[in-house]
Amino acid sequence: MKRTEFGRLALDDSALIAAGEKEAVLDFTVEDTPPSIFINLIVPDEKAEDFAAVASLPPGFSLAKVRIIESDPVERFWLSVNVYRVSGLTTGLRTEWSTYVDDGSGVPRFMILRARASEGSLDPIGPLAPPEPFTHLVDPAGVIRTDIRKTVVQNGATVLTPNNMFSSTVALPEVADRQYVLPTRQWVTANDFIYWRNGVNDRIFHNSTSHSPQLISVDLGDVTLQDNTEWAPFVDPIPGHVLVYLDKIKFKIGPWWNITQPDGRVDPTTLASLQALKKTLYGGLTSVSAVQVLSGNEEPLV
Template identity: 65%
Template sequence: MSALLLSTGLASCAPTGPTNGPPDLATLRSTKSSFYGQQALDEATAVGNGTRQPVLDFTVEGTPPSIFVNYVVPDTQASAFAAAAALPPGFSLAKMQILESDPEPRYWLSLNVYRVSGLTTGLRAEWSTYVNDGSATRFMILRARASEGSIDPIGPLALPEPFGHSVDSAGLITTAMNKTVPGPLGPVLTGQNLFTSTIQMPPSAQRNYVVPTRSWVGANDFIYWTNGVNDRTFHNSTSHSAPLISIDTADVTLADDTEWAPFVDPVPGHVLVYLDKLQFMISPWWNVTEPDGRVDPNTRATLFDLKKTMYSGLMTINALGVIGGTTEPIVQSAVVSSPQSVYWHWKVPASQLSAFETAAHLPAGLTLAEIRLQEGDPAPAQWLTLNVYKSSGATTEYRAEWTTYVNDGTSRGPRTFVLESSASAPVLDPIHLFAPASAVSHWLIGASYSTVVGTGPTAFSSSVPLPSQGPPTVLPHRDFVGAGDLRYWSNGVADRVFAESTVLDEKISVDPSLVSIANGGAWSAFVAASPDLVWIDRFGVDRVTNPWWNLNGL
């Protein structure tokens, strides 16, 4: 969609009432359904033409809990296991450190059992290992089982294979799967065990909470199947900062009669239980639309036609739901890698907090929140952040966002609050509705980023030197990354955001004393002249957003 068409479309959605404040909820709901509904219909058409990737909701439900039974594949069995797995050409078995507490990376076979909603429904069981695809370590699904059937790139129609997975009031998780044999109408259950387990969750006070590594989370970015086709996933903090516990194997019983049992240690390396739902956005069969050489051309051709027909239909159904106000719109965008995104962070001193909070005009239900921005921060603090970046999506523009951090009354940690937002092209937001283009520039000139936001005496301008080779880096704190899950605006409307795992990667740290700044903006009155931290993103980030996600609940 061109900037001119976007501007015209946004102008037609502008509120007809008073213009001295944000649009009312009725106007926002009407605009959301009409504008994003039409955008969703356009995307469905593009998916049907094979020029756009479908993206759909995929939620791992919290009840019954999702479990991971992670078996170690001994080094002595790795070659035999890889041969039995029949890895496709171009892939090799890879070691993975699953938990931060793991002493070293190992070869693994992981069984994940869960209940899903969204793209598909029902119970699922997936046996996966970890592979190197030539660029990174990824999940590869070796076998999948769906209690209600599903569509996958192997079948492609996977008929139902019923099994049990439940939790009782005492916290006992029971999983029971029998083997199946082919029948004239689909798989037929036998009386032979395939996999059975019981997992007794300990009382709350005795639970051993563990932290997944960033590399294990990132392995989910692209999930491969054994024909080389991959699904692309986008995460939020329910993945990288989930309430996750490790169960003492003394509280676990297992009967494993799968074909993988001869290659793994009989006692799992760990048995993990998620205590809440995990939310993803998934783009199925990604490299069927964007070929990467990993899929046989004949297989790709067959799946490409099916993908265009099937997923354009699903996207059309979703688009009609958006128009009807019953389905959330899904918007794809990217923070591009050139020019690199830059962050300026200022601590808000205690003496300024009250005035800062007053100026922020927080809506009811939100309060200022302290947060750690990077790993190793000795204590959380209240921060003011300016992020300037180039965005690519329905339009391409430079964006500048002044934000701080708030609590929204949930237990998920701090959230992002947008204090002020501007863009170099017309954009839609829930405060201005039609926001005209503003003065935002961000260029790499020589060895420094030159950034200007606004005009005249109230403008912000800065020159940030790009460090030479081997620059110092910092690891963003998971609380900071998770704060981006929800972006609140001053009228209480929130965008829900998912991203690829590059949001967890190290950022370049720039010595603030080397950064020149002229800050005439409204927020300069509450902070020091120089920022406390300056970051440069090393990579771009692809994102998926549910815009104005909580609107129906306001």
């Protein structure tokens, strides 16, 4: 009975999503192996204007200061590098370079400046981003090693080069030496809407894994960085902090939310080009999920 009833509801929902009459809300899990890391780099006030120019924020957006963890003494401008392994809406390793912006509401929000996906992804900038492999693992000594190389496009294909783009090592402390920290409400709230550089946003629905996580700050003496991104000249070379999530983070994501819930932040050309694609992509994904619910292989989302 459960499979039949909720499978039917899921099929009905997928039809509405394909028609643009309902929002897709999908599982998104940040896995704990290897751990997710946040390398939070301070953008000094005197460099913020130049950083914003290089970041190419869309019209109507400006940089916003936030406190990330409760022990942060003041709000700052930041560039956050988040590296993690994901399952759900997409799979594989991802790196996101994000800053924090005011979208005109007065509430700071995440804005992804660049995303890199080892197995490709469905991002509203691409929107079909090709795979760009990189390394993110924990070695036998308990060191999280991340190695991201630059890529070039050759004959229409993305090709890895030997040139470093961003790399880091983060040595995990012994259990007795872990420094647990709390994210600020402001930082968690900033993640309610995640913007892309064309003004498109994803809407996030959290649970306790986001606002009450097993989160540690690693001693900066146990961290090394090599940063050759275009943003390196605008951030302090020593991070404000390096955070490691020890558990999974599970939430729901409403992708490309303001494409079918227009808010005036996406230009008409981009809006028109993504509306039909969103219906096709996410109508198809949710119909596959509905079949899984009918067969008893997936739990319904209601």
